[in-house]
Amino acid sequence: MRGGPDPCWHFHGDLCRIGAIPEVTGMDMSMKLIFEKSIAGRGCDLLPECDVPVAAVGNKFIRNSEIHLPEVSETELSRHYTELMKRTFGVNDGFYPLGSCTMKYNPKVNDEVAGLPGFAEIHPLQPVGTVQGCLEVMKLAEEYLCEITGMEAMDFQPAAGAHGEFTGLKLIAAYHKERKDTKRTKIIVPDSAHGTNPASAAMSGFSVVNVASTKEGYVDPEELRKVVGEDTAGFMLTNPNTVGMFDENILELTKIIHDAGGLNYYDGANLNAIMGLVRPGDMGFDVVHLNLHKTFSTPHGGGGPGSGPVGCKERLVRYLPTPRIILKDGRYEFAEKPLESIGRVKAFYGNFRVVVRALAYILTLGGEGLRNASENAVLNANYMMQKLQGIFDMPFSGHCMHEFVISLEQLKQEKGVSALDFAKTLLDYGMHPPTMYFPLIVHEALMVEPTETETKENLELAVEVYKAVLEQARKEPEMLHQSPAKTVIGRPDEVMAARNPVLRYQF
Amino acid sequence: MGTYVPNTREEQQEMLREIGVHDLQELFHAIPREVCLDGPLKLPSGLPELSVYRKMSGLAGRNKVFQSIFRGAGAYRHYIPSIVKQITSKEEFVTAYTPYQAEISQGILQSIFEYQTMICELTGMDVSNASVYDGATAAAEAVIMCKERKRTKALVSETVHPETIQTIQTYCSGTDMEVILVPAKEGHTDMEALQQLLDEETASVLLQQPNYYGILEDAEPAGILTHEKDAKFIMACNPISLGLLKAPSEYGADIAVGEGQPLGIPLSYGGPYLGFMASTEKLMRRLPGRIVGETKDTRGERAFVLTLQAREQHIRREKASSNICSNQALCAMTAAVYLDAMGARGLRQAAESSMSKAHYLAGELCKLPGFALVYPGEFFHEFVTTCRGNVDKVLRALEDRGILGGYPLSGKDAGHLLWCATEMNTKEEMDTLVSILEEVTRA
Known part of the structure; x- marks a missing residue:
C-alpha cells in the first residue's frame, strides 16, 4: 500500500467501496469463475416433465459433443452475480464524467415502464391490430425526436450509434445513386472525429478524406474547401465538436458541402449540449443519428443495448430502412416498402424497449425540461x-x-x-x-x-x-x-x- | 415538469457568478444567432412521474398480450427463470459503461468472459466475441468477415430467415460483395444448386439450422462442398436447439452465429436481442466486435480486459474490421445467467420439450381436414402447414380466443402457416387450439 495518509479518508466511505483492500483483508482477492464453482449434480429445477410423448429426430442431427455448462445451485448463482456486481461501477456508484459518452442518471421509471408486460411480452410478428401501443410509442418518439433535431422523419432500426452512422451513410449513398451521381465516393471526416465515423464510412463503401482541425479544434473552412469536390458524397460532423466547443462557422461549413453537391451528416453524440437551443436540421444537416443511451438517458448496460435512430430531411425519407410506420384512418400500419429504401439493417424494428425508455424520458422532461x-x-x-x-x-x-x-x-x-x-x-x-x-x-x-x-x-x-x-x-x-x-x-x-x-x- | 437536474436555481446562479457570466445565455454565445431556436420546442409539457407512468401504461395497454403463443419465426417465447430477471436488473450492471476501465469493471468483463465460454461450448467453436446487435446483423458481419481480395461472392440459402437475408443484402450493397441466393427445394437448401453456384470466387456459404421453416438441413454435405472450394462455412443456429442437436462445429462450420433471444430475453416487440458470433481459432483476428481476454494484473492475479483491439475502429479507424463499438452486454449477461441456471440438463430439457410439443402439435393439426405439412423432412420446434379456408379469418378467430396462431407466410409460401411450440405450450393449450381450429375451419 502507498505511504502517507489514505487520500480517500476524508471522502464519504461509499466513494471508496470499489473493493476491499487486499492488504487489509489478507485474503486471496481473485474471484472464481462460475465454472470453477460447478459441482456435478447440482443445479436448479426449472421445467416440468414434458406432457406429450417425447419426439426424436434422426441420429445424424443429434449432438455428439458434450456441453460444459455450470452445475450450480440457485444460491450460488445468485451470490456469484452479487460478487460480480460489487466489481462493477455504474452511474449509480458515483461520478462518471466520461467525455463524449453522456453518462447521465438513468431514471428508474423508464426501466419500470419498459418492463410492463404490454411491451416486454409482445411478439414482433403480432398482427398490427394487436400492437397499436408499440407502434404509437415509435410514432410519438419519432415525432418528438424530429422536433428536437429539426428532421422530417426518424427510424429506430439501428441498434447503436455506430449502426446509425452506417444507416445514415447508406441513405447518402442511396441519394447519390438514385441521381446517378456515381462519382461521389468520398466522405469527409475531421481528424478530431470519433473513430466510428471513418469506420462507418468505409463499411458503407465510401473512401474517407480527413480534414485537419485548426489549433482551436474547429474545422477550418479553407481546409474544407480544399478537399471538397465533385467526388464529395458527404461530410460527417458533430457540433458541439469532439473538443466540446460549438463550431461558429457551422453554417459556412454545411454550405460549402451543399454547394459542392454533398450532404451533411450530424453525429448526435454531443446533442446533450443543445436540446431546445439549436437543431441540427437548422444548421444545415441532412441526416442525423442519435444515441438514445446518451442524450435520452437510457442505460448503457455495460456496453449495450443502446439505440441509434436515424433522422433525415424530406428528400431522404424514402431511402430509410423498412418497415416504416404510418397512421391511416386513426390506425397505425406498416407502409408498403418503397423501391428506393436501403432495406433492413436489423431484424424487426430496432431496440424497441430502449425506445420506450427514451419516450418516457421525453414525456417527463417535456420541451422546457430538455x-x-x-x-x-x-x-x-x-x-x-x-x-x-x-x-x-x-x-x-x-x-x-x-x-x-x-x-x-x-x-x-x-x-x-x-x-x-x-x-x-x-x-x-x-x-x-x-x-x-x-x-x-x-x-x-x-x-x-x-x-x-x-x-x-x-x-x-x-x-x-x-x-x-x-x-x-x-x-x-x-x-x-x-x-x-x-x-x-x-x-x-x-x-x-x-x-x-x-x-x-x-x- | 419532471427533471433530473439536482441543482437549485440559487445554486445555478451561484455557479454562473463563479464562471463570470450573467446568465445561461452567455454560455451559448458561440451559437450563431441565425440558427438559434426562436421559441420553445413544440413538445408537450413535462410530466410528474405518476403521470408518465399512467401515459406509458396506457400505451402498453393498447397492445394485446397473448397468453398462448404458437408463433416463432425468429422470436421465441421460452420460460425465463426468475433469477435471470433479478440479476440483470442490478443497477451496477444496468448503468455501467463499456468496460474500458478494467480495474473497476471486472464484474462486466468476467461476465462476458463466462458468456464467451458458454457460447463456445454451445456452438463447439474455439472463439466467441462479446456479442453483436442481433442474429441478423451477426450473420451479416460473418458474411463481411469472410470477404477476401479474390473471393467476393456470398452464397446465402433461401431458407435462411428473410429478415436475415435482407440485412445481409443491405450490409453488402455498395461494397464489392455480391450476395447470391441458393434456391430452396421442398423447404431445404437445394444441394445441387449449391454445388453449381460454388466457385473459386465464393467467400462463404450461409445455412440456417433449423432453417426458417423449422426444418433440419443436411448441413454436413453442404459444409464439405463449401470447403472443397476453400470457402468459409457459416451456420446460423437456434441456441436452444444446441442443447440437443448437433453443434455447428460438428458440421464443420468455420463461423457460427445466431439470435440469442431464446436464452432468457423477453420477446420485447423485437428488441433488444442478442447476436452471438463464434469462429475457429484461425479466424479469431477477423472477428468483429468486442472480445474479452484473460490476463494477469500487476499483483500477478487473474484479471480480464477487452483485448485484440487492433481490429477495432478506435485504433484502426477506416481500416477496422467493422465499425461496431458496443456489444449487447446486458443481453449477453442475460443469456449467461439463463445458461447458468438451466445447465446442460435444463437446456436439453427445454430443447427436447419444445421439439416434442411441436411434433405433437403437428400430429394433431394434420388430423384436421385441410391441414397438412407442406415440406417433407425432420424438424425441430417449427413447421409449416397448409390452412383450410382464409388464413386471416382463421388467425383472427384464434386471436379472439387469446391465441397467437402460426405466422402467415408470404410470397411463394402465401397461404401457409409457420407454427412454433416451446416448453411454454401445454398439451391442454394445444388441444384447445386444435379444437378451435376444427370449429372455425369446418366447412
Missing part, C-alpha cells in the same frame, strides 16, 4: 472547467459546451505522469475517470463531461480530487505509475492479453 437539461449540462461543465482553470492545461479557450478537454502533456514531459496514470489514480478515489486519449488531436487528453444530473458539490469534490492527484503527481510521480492500489485488481497486462489470447475458460 432545454433545461442541456443548459445545466453546459453549466456544470463550465463550472468544473472554471474551477480547474489555471491549474490544468486547457488547450481550448473560451466557454465550453457540455464537455471540456484537459491536456496533461506538460505533466508527462516534466514528471513522466501520463493521462493513463492520472486516470488510474482517480480510481482509488472512487471516481470514474474521464475519457482518456480522445480526441486524438490533443496529446495526453482527458475529456470531462459531467452531465446535468450531477450536483454542484459533487463537481466541487471532483475538482478537489483532480487537484490532489495533480499535486501528488508533482511530488511523487512514481506512485501514480503504480496506481490504482485500492481496486480489486491492479492494472491488467494488456500486452499479455493480446499476445497470448485466452478468450474462454478451458475445462
Whole structure:
C-alpha cells in the first residue's frame, strides 16, 4: 500500500467501496469463475416433465459433443452475480464524467415502464391490430425526436450509434445513386472525429478524406474547401465538436458541402449540449443519428443495448430502412416498402424497449425540461472547467459546451505522469475517470463531461480530487505509475492479453 | 415538469457568478444567432412521474398480450427463470459503461468472459466475441468477415430467415460483395444448386439450422462442398436447439452465429436481442466486435480486459474490421445467467420439450381436414402447414380466443402457416387450439 495518509479518508466511505483492500483483508482477492464453482449434480429445477410423448429426430442431427455448462445451485448463482456486481461501477456508484459518452442518471421509471408486460411480452410478428401501443410509442418518439433535431422523419432500426452512422451513410449513398451521381465516393471526416465515423464510412463503401482541425479544434473552412469536390458524397460532423466547443462557422461549413453537391451528416453524440437551443436540421444537416443511451438517458448496460435512430430531411425519407410506420384512418400500419429504401439493417424494428425508455424520458422532461437539461449540462461543465482553470492545461479557450478537454502533456514531459496514470489514480478515489486519449488531436487528453444530473458539490469534490492527484503527481510521480492500489485488481497486462489470447475458460 | 437536474436555481446562479457570466445565455454565445431556436420546442409539457407512468401504461395497454403463443419465426417465447430477471436488473450492471476501465469493471468483463465460454461450448467453436446487435446483423458481419481480395461472392440459402437475408443484402450493397441466393427445394437448401453456384470466387456459404421453416438441413454435405472450394462455412443456429442437436462445429462450420433471444430475453416487440458470433481459432483476428481476454494484473492475479483491439475502429479507424463499438452486454449477461441456471440438463430439457410439443402439435393439426405439412423432412420446434379456408379469418378467430396462431407466410409460401411450440405450450393449450381450429375451419 502507498505511504502517507489514505487520500480517500476524508471522502464519504461509499466513494471508496470499489473493493476491499487486499492488504487489509489478507485474503486471496481473485474471484472464481462460475465454472470453477460447478459441482456435478447440482443445479436448479426449472421445467416440468414434458406432457406429450417425447419426439426424436434422426441420429445424424443429434449432438455428439458434450456441453460444459455450470452445475450450480440457485444460491450460488445468485451470490456469484452479487460478487460480480460489487466489481462493477455504474452511474449509480458515483461520478462518471466520461467525455463524449453522456453518462447521465438513468431514471428508474423508464426501466419500470419498459418492463410492463404490454411491451416486454409482445411478439414482433403480432398482427398490427394487436400492437397499436408499440407502434404509437415509435410514432410519438419519432415525432418528438424530429422536433428536437429539426428532421422530417426518424427510424429506430439501428441498434447503436455506430449502426446509425452506417444507416445514415447508406441513405447518402442511396441519394447519390438514385441521381446517378456515381462519382461521389468520398466522405469527409475531421481528424478530431470519433473513430466510428471513418469506420462507418468505409463499411458503407465510401473512401474517407480527413480534414485537419485548426489549433482551436474547429474545422477550418479553407481546409474544407480544399478537399471538397465533385467526388464529395458527404461530410460527417458533430457540433458541439469532439473538443466540446460549438463550431461558429457551422453554417459556412454545411454550405460549402451543399454547394459542392454533398450532404451533411450530424453525429448526435454531443446533442446533450443543445436540446431546445439549436437543431441540427437548422444548421444545415441532412441526416442525423442519435444515441438514445446518451442524450435520452437510457442505460448503457455495460456496453449495450443502446439505440441509434436515424433522422433525415424530406428528400431522404424514402431511402430509410423498412418497415416504416404510418397512421391511416386513426390506425397505425406498416407502409408498403418503397423501391428506393436501403432495406433492413436489423431484424424487426430496432431496440424497441430502449425506445420506450427514451419516450418516457421525453414525456417527463417535456420541451422546457430538455432545454433545461442541456443548459445545466453546459453549466456544470463550465463550472468544473472554471474551477480547474489555471491549474490544468486547457488547450481550448473560451466557454465550453457540455464537455471540456484537459491536456496533461506538460505533466508527462516534466514528471513522466501520463493521462493513463492520472486516470488510474482517480480510481482509488472512487471516481470514474474521464475519457482518456480522445480526441486524438490533443496529446495526453482527458475529456470531462459531467452531465446535468450531477450536483454542484459533487463537481466541487471532483475538482478537489483532480487537484490532489495533480499535486501528488508533482511530488511523487512514481506512485501514480503504480496506481490504482485500492481496486480489486491492479492494472491488467494488456500486452499479455493480446499476445497470448485466452478468450474462454478451458475445462 | 419532471427533471433530473439536482441543482437549485440559487445554486445555478451561484455557479454562473463563479464562471463570470450573467446568465445561461452567455454560455451559448458561440451559437450563431441565425440558427438559434426562436421559441420553445413544440413538445408537450413535462410530466410528474405518476403521470408518465399512467401515459406509458396506457400505451402498453393498447397492445394485446397473448397468453398462448404458437408463433416463432425468429422470436421465441421460452420460460425465463426468475433469477435471470433479478440479476440483470442490478443497477451496477444496468448503468455501467463499456468496460474500458478494467480495474473497476471486472464484474462486466468476467461476465462476458463466462458468456464467451458458454457460447463456445454451445456452438463447439474455439472463439466467441462479446456479442453483436442481433442474429441478423451477426450473420451479416460473418458474411463481411469472410470477404477476401479474390473471393467476393456470398452464397446465402433461401431458407435462411428473410429478415436475415435482407440485412445481409443491405450490409453488402455498395461494397464489392455480391450476395447470391441458393434456391430452396421442398423447404431445404437445394444441394445441387449449391454445388453449381460454388466457385473459386465464393467467400462463404450461409445455412440456417433449423432453417426458417423449422426444418433440419443436411448441413454436413453442404459444409464439405463449401470447403472443397476453400470457402468459409457459416451456420446460423437456434441456441436452444444446441442443447440437443448437433453443434455447428460438428458440421464443420468455420463461423457460427445466431439470435440469442431464446436464452432468457423477453420477446420485447423485437428488441433488444442478442447476436452471438463464434469462429475457429484461425479466424479469431477477423472477428468483429468486442472480445474479452484473460490476463494477469500487476499483483500477478487473474484479471480480464477487452483485448485484440487492433481490429477495432478506435485504433484502426477506416481500416477496422467493422465499425461496431458496443456489444449487447446486458443481453449477453442475460443469456449467461439463463445458461447458468438451466445447465446442460435444463437446456436439453427445454430443447427436447419444445421439439416434442411441436411434433405433437403437428400430429394433431394434420388430423384436421385441410391441414397438412407442406415440406417433407425432420424438424425441430417449427413447421409449416397448409390452412383450410382464409388464413386471416382463421388467425383472427384464434386471436379472439387469446391465441397467437402460426405466422402467415408470404410470397411463394402465401397461404401457409409457420407454427412454433416451446416448453411454454401445454398439451391442454394445444388441444384447445386444435379444437378451435376444427370449429372455425369446418366447412
